[in-house]
Each structure stands twice: as structure tokens, then as C-alpha cells.
Amino acid sequence: MITFTDVENNEYQAQCEIEKTDAVNGEKSLSGTIYFGQDVKANIAKGWTLSFLNEEYVVVTYTKNDKENTVAFSAVQAFFYKMSKTGFYEKWNGSHPLASYLDALFAGTGYTYDNTASVAAFEKQDWGMSDRLSLFNDIIDQANVEFSVEGTVVHVVPAMGSDLSTIVRKKFNLDTAEIQTDNTSFATYGRGYGAYSKPNDTTSKRLEVEYKSPLYDYYYPKFGAIEAIPVADERYTIADNLLTAVKEKVDKSWAISLTLNLVDLQSVGYKYAMAKPGDYITVIDENLNFSDKVRIIKVTSDYDIRGTRTKTEVECGSLSFAEQQKTTQTTLSNVASGKAQIPNEWLTSQVQIATDNLLSARTELKFTDQGIIAIDKLDANKVVIFNSAGVGISTDGGKTFKSAITADGIVAERIFGNLISGVGFKTESKSGYALTLTSGTLRVIKNDREFGSLTATVNSNTGIPNGFAIWNQLGSNFSIDQVGTNGMSLPIFKIPETSTPDNRQYYLYGSLMSPLISKQPGGMWIYNDEKLSVSADGGQNAQFSVKQDKVQVWGDFYVYNGSKNAAQVTRDGVRATPAYELAENYVGDIGESKTGEDKTVRVDIDPLVFDLINTDKPYQVFLTAYSDARFWVSERGKDYFIVSSDSPDSAFGWELKGKRRGFEDQRLVDTKDTYKDLEKMEGLIPNGNQNIQSNS
Template identity: 90%
Template sequence: MITFTDVENNEYQAQCEIEKTDAVNGEKSLSGTIYFGQDVKANIAKGWTLFFLNEEYVVVTYTKNDKENTVAFSAVQAFFYKMSKTGLYETWNGSHPFSTYLDALFADTGYTYDNTASVAAFEKQDWGMSDRLSLFNDIIDQASVEFSVEGTVVHIVPAMGSDLSTIVRKKFNLDTAEIQTDNTSFATYGRGYGAYSNPDDTTSQRLEVEYKSPLYDYYYPKFGAIEAVPVADERYTIADNLLAAVKDKVDKGWAISLTLNLVDLQSVGYKYAMANPGDYITVIDENLNFSDKVRIIKVTSDYDIRGKRTKTEVECGSLSFSEQQKTSQSTLSNVAAGKIPVPNEWLTSQVQLATNSLLAARTQINFTDQGIIAVDKSDSNKVVILNSAGIGVSTDGGQTFKSAITADGVVAERIFGSLISGVAFKTESKSGFSLTLSSGTLRVKKDDLEFGSLTATTDGATGEPNGFAIWNQQGSIFSINQGSSTGGSLPVFQLPATATAENRQYNLYGSLMSPLVSKQPGGMWIYHDSKFNVSADGGNNAQFQVTVGKTSVWGDFYVYNGSKNAAQVTRDGIRATPAYELAENYVGDIGEGKTGEDKTVRVDIDPLVFDLINTDKPYQVFLTAYSDANFWVSERGKDYFIVSSDSPDSAFCWELKGKRRGFEDQRLVDTKDTYEDLEKMEGLIPNGDQNIQSNS
């Protein structure tokens, strides 16, 4: 009996014949005919689901046959359906890490993922604004990974399946075989063309690579270079990525497809279970002169109304990866995924998966000289061995034990748990770079050279821990980096290799995005040995500069709600002498003079003062008598003025004020600042009380 569920989660039972399809990269679909179950046949509609072999499927099509009183339907695994019915409403361009694409695709879908494949960042153009499954399909070719779906977790690996010792042979367990080859796309040489050195100039130099396959020299004497269609894509900016695309196109241009009808030998005690998609098996058919190891791409099984498997068809082949992984849109395509941090709910699903697997297993126990051997009755590739050497778990019939516990330690491809506790942990790259976590300290090393560590700090007096520190060894670099669009990264904060404890140094490459605030007792210091500059135009020019004994300002200088003062030392302390303010921009000069016998005198304007003021505009001369006479200005010239008196040989003082060159028309200039702007300037207007005289 099969359980169907309607949109209100009401359950109904039915008996069906079902054809189930499993393929590499997770494709799972059903097609079936419902014979018994009147409620289902009468009411089946959009949004109905069913469970088959402990997996949920969504009904996508159904056809009612009144003559035979049956209903034919097709269904896809829930993951594919749900991903196809949710969209990503963003558009992305440029290069991003694989995990970044997948973070966006998996967000808020109810699905998480686990990745053990390494995928370099790659570029996309106008990626997005579509359903998530289509976008998933779009990146599988570039990622070249495979996956399986278990519940709400998608597992990503470099390649699915195992290399089995299963041999399928004509007249033994092989009924029929059909081999099809296609060499229309066969090639031994390829070229790739990527981005231009100047993206706006298509005549500039272009990224270019070429590739020769291992078969190049063999076929060259007869055919020369057998060339593939060039890869021409300006989105490629990294030579290695472009070369990989060319290599993939050349090496996978020769297609082989093998379709087999296998006799299910489980019922007669055959050692190995039916292989799964992704597994490699050896096929021998003397009639076709074929003997080779092939990979299972798709398994199609028929089940009768009692749930018994009656027929299995296996499709094997070595088609190009991008083509072999894709299935038709009618089965909602295939998927690839990438790395994310493991969330708590993911661990919960792993515990549930392990629990379900253990409780659902039906096991045959054998007692042998090798120890106790447990074999899964439904899949004899799953074997557990227990003996004096330890415990081993195998998925390839006992050929290898990738998960094991022995006296030498624990071997496992994955370890899941809420807490992993121990004395030391170490991870190491192929280049010898390693991270070691021991005694509460994380050390970064390359072979025997230690770069630095993350460790606790202690109180110098008591020795008690009081915090933690990240420190680098002298001669090494410590850097906090920001990832770039090309897949690399650039430093934002860095301790250079030249830094020492006696000469502490750091480099800041990023931009400050928050206020610069200091609580240092005694005030905040910003200093340099010779010159300190402040710029507000991106560092092109300084608007404020401090050197020894001098402060310079370029541009206008404003003082809000205060005065410009010179501090002078007096007998009663240091006193402020405010600057004289005018409504317009004037430059002045002061001097003394004396009229002659003719009661006049010419006063020449100092040439330097003349350079500062514009005498084409009216300037003012103020006179003060130092003798018993009357004085007036009888003439104002461009670079002089004449003072007259009513008595000869009379002394006086003069003050000249002229408009500053370049600022002749300025008068009470509007700063464009508002009261609201001033309120944002901390301390300028305490409590909102403007110290400004106004008529309003």
C-alpha cells in the first residue's frame, strides 16, 4: 500500500504499479498507475504527495482512465519540486565563491547542505532572476560535483558511488546489452579565449589558452589536430579556470552509452546488491566484444502493487560530465551545491538519518574466523566487521573500511556531533600548512616553522587567564583580509613581517566606517615625527596640515559659535586676543605720515599689500591727526593715495582697508549649514540652545 496525502494533510491508501528512476546527482522520479484506492483515484489533485520507500514525492501530472478505472501519475522527489517553485529575485555578476552561490539558493528553503568537494570561485553573468532549481542546474557544469538528497540535507561529493567488484556477464546475470557510441564531437585539441586586457577595447590583448589531449600524438599523423569548438567567454579572467573548461570540452567529446537489463540475483543469494547510481561495475559481453569498467548513470526499477521489484534497467556510460549529469526538465533536472557552515538543525538531521538507517536495517549475522560480520540483507555492499583488531564499516562489500576503530585510532570520512572533545586536533594541507589545536591554543605552522597562534592571555601577577590574543611570530605576517571578486583576498588590517615587540607596527588598508572615538585618559593623541595631514578629498590634497611650529589650512576656515583667538602671555596669565571680524573680506595696512610745506603728501601702497587687495574696487583710508590740523584724502590712486591738511608739516596716522583679491564680492557668505546640521555637531549647541542672535 502507498500512502497519499492531500493539501490538508489527510492521508489515503492506494495500491499502485510504480516505475522508479534514480540517477547520478540525486534525480529521483516516479511514474505509476493506481489500480485500487477509490478515494485517491477520485480526489487526486494538485498539491498531493506520496511516500515511497521512505521518501516524499510530489505529484506533478495525473491522467484518469474511466474505461479501465485507473489513474496514471508522475511524481518527483519533494526537493526538486520545492526548489523549482521558489525564485531568486536578484541578479549577480562577476566571480564569487561556490558557497556564496549556494548560500543564496538554499536560504529559507528548509534544506541545508554538506560539502566534501573543493570548488574554486567562478564567474557568472546576469545570474539570477529565475527559479532556484534552474539556477542550480546552471552552475552544476562549472562546479563538477555530484550530490544525493537525504531528507532535508543535500550531500555534495566530488563523485558519487563506489568502485565495486561486481561483475555483470552475459548468460550469468546479464540478459541483454546495447552499446551506443558517438564520436561526432571527438577532439584532441582545443583553444579558449577569455577576458580582454581592456574590457572596453575588443582589439586589446585577450586571455588565451590551449590544450592537447593524451590522444593528440596518436591521431595527429593521420588527421592532424582534431579541434574542438573554441571556448570563447569574456567572463573567464583566470587562465586555470579557462583551461579547465577547454580540457573538459576536449576530453569528454567521445560519448559511450550502455543499457543493461540485469537479473536481480538477491533472491538467490548473490553476494552483492544491485549497484547504485554512481557505482562502477565491470561488464563483460563476449558477443559484443565488450569488457570494461563502466559507471552506472541511471537505475530504473519496476514495482508491482505489492511493492516487490520486478524489473531493473541500468544505464551506464561515460558521456561528457555536463551532459551526463543533466536530466530532462520533465523530471525537474539535476542539482549541484556548495559549502556552508554547519547549522544546528543540520546536526539534528544527521542524528535522525543515522537513527532511521540503524532502525530500518535488516541484518544477517555471520560468525567467522575473521570475527562477527554483519551484512545488510537488502544491500550486501553494506558490511560491518567486529573482531579483536577493532570495528570496521564498509559500503563496498568489505573491500575497504573507510570508517573504522582500531588500536591505531579512528578512521572516518565524516564525524558529526554536538561536542567533539579531546587533547589535540590537527588539519594539514598538501603543501604542509597546518592548524593545530592543543592545550587551548590554536597554532598556525608550515612544517616546523610557526607563524603565530590564538591563545589565552594571563595576569602577570597571578598567572590567571584574563582574555585571549592573536599573535604572530617575529618575521611573519598577520593579516585580516577581505575576499575579492576574483576569488582571492586583500588585506584590511596587517601586522607586517618587520614588526617586533620593540617596534610595533601595523598597516590599515581599509576605510573607517564609524566614528573615531578615544577614552584615553588625558586626551587623544594623533602624531607623526615630522608632518601630519588631514584630507577630505580622498587623499589627493591636504586641507589641514601640522608641522613643527606651524599649522596650515587650505580652503575656507569656519569657527562656529566661538572666536578666533591668539593666546598671549600676560603678567596675569595667558589671555585670548580675539580676531577682528568684518562682514566682507578685507586686507588692511597701517602707517604714519606728515604733510609738507604744500600741505600734501603722497603715500605709496606697499607692493605686497597691493598684491593682496584689488584697488580697482573702492578702498578705504582712515586718518587720525597727531597735530593741531585737519586732514582728508584728496586722491585715491591704484597704488597710492594723497593726504592733504589745512596746515603745513602736520603729522597723522593712516589705516588702509581694501577688498581681498579673488573675494571682492563676498559678503556674509551663506555656509549652507542648517540648525539641524549644527545639532548633529556634538557640543556645538548644548541642549539645543542656539547661541546665535536672530530676528526670527
């Protein structure tokens, strides 16, 4: 994931393909394509920044592609952007040390510098009144130094990089090599003018040198002396030093860059994980007749949406003139001009096999207005046509060409190969649904609308790949289905179109065939906003229900190896009050009363309690005296009982216990559970049957 930041410093996440460029004394820049991250794609604007490989970049351009639902952007390292947007409103003249120029440019910018280059003071005329980046580049060029940026510190050095012993060799650890030339500034002759013999007299004789390159005589008959711009610098007082400067200017006038695609530069001793601009390496490529030390001047790296570097291209420059000359006579030039055959090692085994098959074919060629037509002598239905429109292959005598190569693309009914690679693949149905595979991401699309995708994921903090994810776009369903015998499918798991990042939803259908286990720290939550029910009869009825203010149980309720408690708040914390247990199923009621003048009183059973107990069965009444008298139950009626005392007006308390209706005959009911059943209940009887008491 790449972190983008808007003008108000709000952060957003997106997945992008990135191309990163680093160069000697050049801007660090990015170009990329955003594939995932709706907030970024919809809202990216001026002033946005992003963080990539611990460096801050400023977005300078962006292009939205509605068809592919992507955004292409370019960005530069923050230092170059901020310095180019900050003016220097002074004008300097005369000679000043390098540090004075740097102090003035960096003042108030938030950036500091570290200078390890020894540079004599130099003169500037009308220097200033421009942006700070342009002025900075100007003094860097004149001081003949280089720089790099790390965070908010700019390191000014005599030269970047190191002279390494690393050797890169074709077919050993070099994948491809390409040499480009530019002769627009080509010269064979140069002059240099140094200090005056009398420093304060510009009419006095001046130190002067001239240089002719080894190719001077070769080009002179046709062009004469091809002259370079003179080197004019009064600081040169020694002829050899001035001649060296002129020689370097002439010999490097033919610009050449060597581009390398490295398989693994580090595996042959390169001590850095990434190629560093400024480093010197030795490159050997017999195919190009090239073998010498070159300098890395630019590094371009590609990163996929997982943050994995997929390609690193290294551009080298500063080649000597002798290297340039012999490069023009390479094997590559001879092959291009037809003077030499392609070396066998340039061909893969598959190409060689195809070549052998083509050469062994027995074919009749016809040159017609339609182009060159090849007809198999043994089967006239096999026809190949070649013309300016392309190549076509027919198996029906030329009526149709089901395999063809034209400017519009390649058409084929079947393609065979161990590996088919490319930027993107697409399959499309007649109903309009399409699957596209681009940059390692599989997308489901219909009529330019994307429904979901399968892609790799990375750690948002480290950028390291850590897995893959299946995404459904907002407003679309995602389901895993089971196909029935009638060909129709029903979902087993479904994310509905109403699901959003703030209100994630899913449906889980069917039966769970494995234990439901959670290792979540702190416990496991199962919750609902209104009611939670548990069924053990296939969903026909609920045996257990939780509401906001109550818990309900239908059927018998058993507690193994424990007690049924009510939690009560006391002055010394919350205490458990166990339920009273009986061998039979009773319902009770408690009350108080008082006998009258006739020493008796009738106590009516509460009608609701009467509904709960069966008074046809004997019920029990327990009495407690609250007066100096003796009490007894003199009569037990169906819905009442009478209490008598030996003294009038005597108070007492009573407790009624009657058998619950429907459960009158239950006594110590057998649960049908065995000891082995209990052993399966984790934690109930770990050390034996301690809940069983012996009568022996």
C-alpha cells in the first residue's frame, strides 16, 4: 500500500504500479498507475503528496482513465518541488565561497546541507532573482561537484558513488545491453585558453593549447576540422591541466549511454541491494565487443502493486572516445547490416526447433498480387499468405484464415506454450462479462463496470507482500455458491451489495460441519442488536434466546459440576447466591397472617401460584410463630389452607411448597448421560467422577 496525503494532511491508502528514477544530480521522480484506492482515485488533486520507500514525493500531474478506472500520475521528490517553488529575491555579483551560496539558498527552506567538497571561491554576475532550484543547479555545475538528497539533508560531494570491483558479464549475470549514440555535439578538434601572462591586462599573451582527436584525419577530408566550443577559463595556469580539459570535452562530445538490464548485480559482488547512481562498474559484453569501466548515471526501477521490485534498468555513461569508436564496429552492427549471422547463443532452443521445422518443409511459393502464397505440396488446403497486411494461415485452401498476424493483433483458435506472459489478458462472454488479468490482478467486469478482483496484498507498514485478497467493489455482490442438480447455484457465503467499509455485512448459509473455535484474546463475541437465538432442532424452534433485558430457555436446563447462582451486590463486592435444589420439582410461595378471635384463619392460595402447582397432590405448608402461641395446619383445601392456634390474635409466617403441574412424578430424573459423555465435556471431571458421592 502507498500512503497519499492531501492538502489538509489527511492520509489515504492506494495500491499502485510505480516506476522510480534516480540519477546523478537529477531529480528523484516517480510515475505510476493507481489501481485500487477509491478515495485517492476520486479526490487526488493539486498539493497531494505520497510516501514511497521512506521518501516524500509531490504529485505534479495526474490523468484519470474512466474506462479502466485507473489514475496515472507523476511525482518528484519534495526537495526539488519545494526548491523550484521558492524564490531567491536577491542579486549577487563578485566572488564568493561555495558555502556562502549554499547558506543563502537554504535559508528558511527547512533543508540543510553537508558539504565535503573542497572548492575555491568563484565569481558570479547578476546571480539571483530566480527560483532556488535553478540557482542551486547553476552553482553545482560551476563548482563541478555533485549532490544527493536524504530526507531534509543535501549532501554536496566531489563525486557520488564508489569505484567498485564489480564485473558484469553477458550470459553470466547480464540480461540485456543496449548502446545508444548521439553525434549532434560531435567534435574532432578543440582549443583552450587559460590565464593571461599579465593578469590585469587582457591584451597580453594568453596560455593556449589545442587538441586533435584520433579521428581528426579520418573526418578532415570531408568536413575539415569539426571544432568543439573552446574552453576559456583564466583559472588554468598550467598547460597540461588545460589540455586535459580540452581533451575531455572533445573525447566526450559524442554522447553515448549504455543501458543494462541486470539479472542480479548484487550476486556478483555489488555491495548494494539497489544500483546507486555514481558508482563505477566494469561491463563485459562480447556480443557488443565492449569491455571497460562505466559509471552508473541513472537507475530506473519498476514496482508492482505489492511493492515488489520487478525490474531494474541501469543507464551508464561517461564512456571514453576509444570505447565509442570500437562500439560502432560491433557484432551488432554487422548483424544489422547482414554482414554476419546471428550467433547461435542468441537463439533459444524453441526458436532453433521452429527454424529447423520451417527449413524442412516442402512448400510451393507463388508470387501474386495478393502477396506471397505458400502452399503445402502434400495438402493444398494448408496455405500461408504473406503481404503488407500481415501473415495468414489457412487449413481450407485459403477460404478462411483462423490464424493470422496483422497490425490489429494476433488471431488464433489455440495457442500452445509452457508460459504465456504479457501485460494483460482478457476473456469475454457473449453476455458481456469479462475476466481481465493485468499486473497480477484478476478482475471481473461487465460493460466497463468492475465488480471485484483477486489480487495480492502487502503489509501497509513495511510494504512486504503477505498474501492475497478477494475484493468486491461497492454496490456489488460477492458469493461462493453450490451448484445443484438443476444447474442453478445457491450461495453458501455471500457479501451483499449493501455492505460498505463502515458497515461490513455477510451471509453464511448452510450447515457448519466443524467446531466453532475462537482464539481471539479476551473472549469470543456473538451479538445482535435485538435478539440472539440458539436452536438445536434444525431451526424450527429456539431453545435459548438472549434479549437486551433477559435470557430465555425452552426445555430442561442442566448445570453440570456447578451451581445456579444469582449475582448480588453487597457492601463487600458482588456475591453469588446459589439456587435452592430439591430432589423433586416444586413451586413455592411465602407469606404472613394472623389468627382471629376464634383462633383460626383461612389462607387462600394465590390464583397464579395455584395455576403453577397441582394441589390434587399433597402439598406442604411450613409455619413460623411470631407470637407466644402454638400453630398448626388444621385443613388443606384445593385452593386454600386453614391455620389454627392455641391463642387468639396470634401472628405467624407460612411457606407453601407444591409440585409443579406437569412434572408431579419427577424425582431425581435420569439425564441418560454416561461417564464417558462427561469425559468429553472439557474440564468437568478431569480427575475422575468427583461429583459422585459413595454411600459405602
